[in-house]
Amino acid sequence: MTKHVLIVACFIITVSSYAQNCSVIFSGPDAFRVSINKKEQYSNFTTDIRINDLNSKNMHVVQIEFNGDTTTVKSNLYLLDDGFMHLYSVSKTGIQLTKMLPELSYESSKTIGEISYVSSGVEQKLITKVDTVVIDTSYTPEFEDYYHLEDYKGKIACAFPIKSEELIVLKNKINTESIDDSKLEKIKEAISFMDEPCFLVDQILELILLFEYEETRLEFAKYMFQYAFDVDNYKKLNEAFNLEYSKEELKKFIDN
Numbered sequence: 001m002t003k004h005v006l007i008v009a010c011f012i013i014t015v016s017s018y019a020q021n022c023s024v025i026f027s028g029p030d031a032f033r034v035s036i037n038k039k040e041q042y043s044n045f046t047t048d049i050r051i052n053d054l055n056s057k058n059m060h061v062v063q064i065e066f067n068g069d070t071t072t073v074k075s076n077l078y079l080l081d082d083g084f085m086h087l088y089s090v091s092k093t094g095i096q097l098t099k100m101l102p103e104l105s106y107e108s109s110k111t112i113g114e115i116s117y118v119s120s121g122v123e124q125k126l127i128t129k130v131d132t133v134v135i136d137t138s139y140t141p142e143f144e145d146y147y148h149l150e151d152y153k154g155k156i157a158c159a160f161p162i163k164s165e166e167l168i169v170l171k172n173k174i175n176t177e178s179i180d181d182s183k184l185e186k187i188k189e190a191i192s193f194m195d196e197p198c199f200l201v202d203q204i205l206e207l208i209l210l211f212e213y214e215e216t217r218l219e220f221a222k223y224m225f226q227y228a229f230d231v232d233n234y235k236k237l238n239e240a241f242n243l244e245y246s247k248e249e250l251k252k253f254i255d256n
Contacts, residue, residue: 024051024086025051025088026051029242031067033064033066035062041115051114055079056084060076061077062075084101086100087100155231159198175210200229202236205239208220218249
């Protein structure tokens with residue numbers, strides 16, 4: 001009897017040692033809803049969601065449906081490494097792994113809701129993680145007179161952002177071109193002729209979204225950093241990117 005109990009105990013310990021977990025993040029430009037292994041994970045549509053406590057030794061069947069669209073995409077996810085974060089890009093053409101890294105080293109570049117994996121029963125409550133932005137309260141702008149952006153206490157790099165009418169003119173210059181390379185050349189030329197180019201990050205975001213390809217958006221984001229008014233808001237431009245690589249490249253550029 002004792003021998004049998006010992007065997008069962010050893011079996012439980014062995015099984016539990018292999019039941020390792022990991023996390024995944026799904027991100028995409030269009031609002032979506034995720035089902036894993038035929039179980040809906042969160043009933044609301046979102047563009048970013050983190051799901052924790054997935055078994056890393058199993059294959060997981062994922063189905064994505066999109067808000068206001070009958071399109072669905074399916075994929076088999078093989079999560080091989082416990083303790084790792086798996087980042088997936090979600091679009092109406094499929095689900096693509098973009099990066100893997102240890103969970104302990106993962107830092108979110110934006111606010112992402114997260115839940116625990118739902119295998120049965122009701123969905124989990126979404127937990128929202130808010131990034132903390134450290135502001136240097138001792139900072140004083142070098143300009144005697146400058147635009148005061150509501151609720152912004154960070155650093156400014158130029159005095160007065162362009163007016164909405166000027167932004168419309170620049171957007172029209174981009175929209176006259178059909179190819180990203182031509183759009184980029186056109187907007188750079190227009191900005192070079194401005195007396196004192198100065199842009200709110202929100203204005204830069206509006207211009208970035210007029211480019212089709214992620215590579216061009218990243219190049220333009222780097223180019224416009226020198227003309228940004230509210231430089232501590234520059235992370236807002238992450239909204240224009242689907243790939244974590246692009247977001248990390250922009251962060252490296254800003255930090256340097």
